[in-house]
Amino acid sequence: MIPTAFEYFRPANLSEALALLEQYKDEAKLLAGGHSLIPLMKLRLAQPQYVIDLGGVKELSYIRESGDHLLIGAMTRHVDVETSDVLRQRCPLLAETARRIGDVQVRNMGTIGGSLAHADPAADYPAAILALGAELRAVSTRGERWIRAEDFFVDMLTTALQPGEILVEVKVPTLGPRTGTAYVKVAQKASGFALCGVAVVLTVDPNGVCQDVAVGITGVAPKAYRARAVEDALRGRVVDASAIANASEKATEGIDPLEDLHASAEYRAHLARVWCRRAIEQARERV
Numbered sequence: 001m002i003p004t005a006f007e008y009f010r011p012a013n014l015s016e017a018l019a020l021l022e023q024y025k026d027e028a029k030l031l032a033g034g035h036s037l038i039p040l041m042k043l044r045l046a047q048p049q050y051v052i053d054l055g056g057v058k059e060l061s062y063i064r065e066s067g068d069h070l071l072i073g074a075m076t077r078h079v080d081v082e083t084s085d086v087l088r089q090r091c092p093l094l095a096e097t098a099r100r101i102g103d104v105q106v107r108n109m110g111t112i113g114g115s116l117a118h119a120d121p122a123a124d125y126p127a128a129i130l131a132l133g134a135e136l137r138a139v140s141t142r143g144e145r146w147i148r149a150e151d152f153f154v155d156m157l158t159t160a161l162q163p164g165e166i167l168v169e170v171k172v173p174t175l176g177p178r179t180g181t182a183y184v185k186v187a188q189k190a191s192g193f194a195l196c197g198v199a200v201v202l203t204v205d206p207n208g209v210c211q212d213v214a215v216g217i218t219g220v221a222p223k224a225y226r227a228r229a230v231e232d233a234l235r236g237r238v239v240d241a242s243a244i245a246n247a248s249e250k251a252t253e254g255i256d257p258l259e260d261l262h263a264s265a266e267y268r269a270h271l272a273r274v275w276c277r278r279a280i281e282q283a284r285e286r287v
């Protein structure tokens with residue numbers, strides 16, 4: 001398929017990109033890695049009149065430390081998240097999640113900002129971003145604001161970004177003491193997208209009691225979600241096999257699992273329970 005005709009812009013910096021977005025408003029689409037937008041344009045499910053390519057906005061591609069947080073520019077490609085030494089050491093969950101995205105070509109082109117802004121219900125990053133309690137910085141010609149990960153994902157393919165806003169940065173905390181993390185996933189065979197992906201951040205005290213836990217689940221519902229019932233069942237308890245198994249049974253509590261040609265709702269709920277247990281077990285081993 002061939003996309004409908006569009007005018008192409010390649011701004012050299014963020015100010016130029018924001019000005020173009022302000023000028024063309026919802027007739028324009030931002031282009032990051034193009035691995036979600038271009039297929040949609042080829043299928044004519046997206047028909048922007050103007051395409052604003054962020055590829056020339058080099059200031060949005062970085063990974064840097066800032067106190068007890070790490071800052072990741074929106075145009076940072078999956079491969080750079082996967083292979084970053086600082087992320088592997090200070091926030092291994094994000095590097096592990098990036099490693100599980102698609103294949104080499106997808107990871108070489110796709111960006112963290114593009115993936116989060118697209119909000120595919122089967123994308124991997126949202127689970128990790130939720131479990132990490134990340135914050136996302138959005139900028140427009142009117143100013144900037146920080147959005148909590150939990151407020152960012154509104155519905156399937158829908159985020160809290162407003163017209164004219166560009167997602168510019170993701171802020172994640174560094175790994176604390178006595179904390180283990182894990183991302184596990186059942187991938188759809190052809191694309192690699194998650195039928196079910198579970199991210200866990202688990203902190204235990206010296207007696208093995210769960211001090212804090214955060215569980216993000218993707219692929220199962222119209223948007224990625226925090227599995228609060230699992231977290232509540234584990235917090236304050238010794239994190240042993242039976243506590244993990246009991247808590248994981250609540251992986252889809254309050255959730256309406258998706259049903260499509262890849263998996264029934266019942267199967268997705270089953271995957272969520274099983275892989276939630278495995279993710280917590282793995283995080284526990286890594287403390």
Ligand SMILES: Cc1cc2nc3c(=O)[nH]c(=O)nc-3n(C[C@H](O)[C@H](O)[C@H](O)COP(=O)(O)OP(=O)(O)OC[C@H]3O[C@@H](n4cnc5c(N)ncnc54)[C@H](O)[C@@H]3O)c2cc1C
Binds near residue numbers: 039075103112
């Ligand atoms: C074959 C294949 C397999 C894949 N497998 C997986 C997988 O296993 N797991 C997974 O998570 N993903 C997978 N993907 C998706 C991939 O990760 C994409 O790269 C990602 O979803 C979109 O990122 P992008 O940089 O390509 O964004 P684009 O496609 O360029 O943009 C996506 C959307 O976000 C908007 N946008 C982009 N950047 C910004 C920004 N900074 N601010 C505001 N809006 C913005 C665009 O306007 C567009 O609407 C796969 C894709 C393909 C083609």
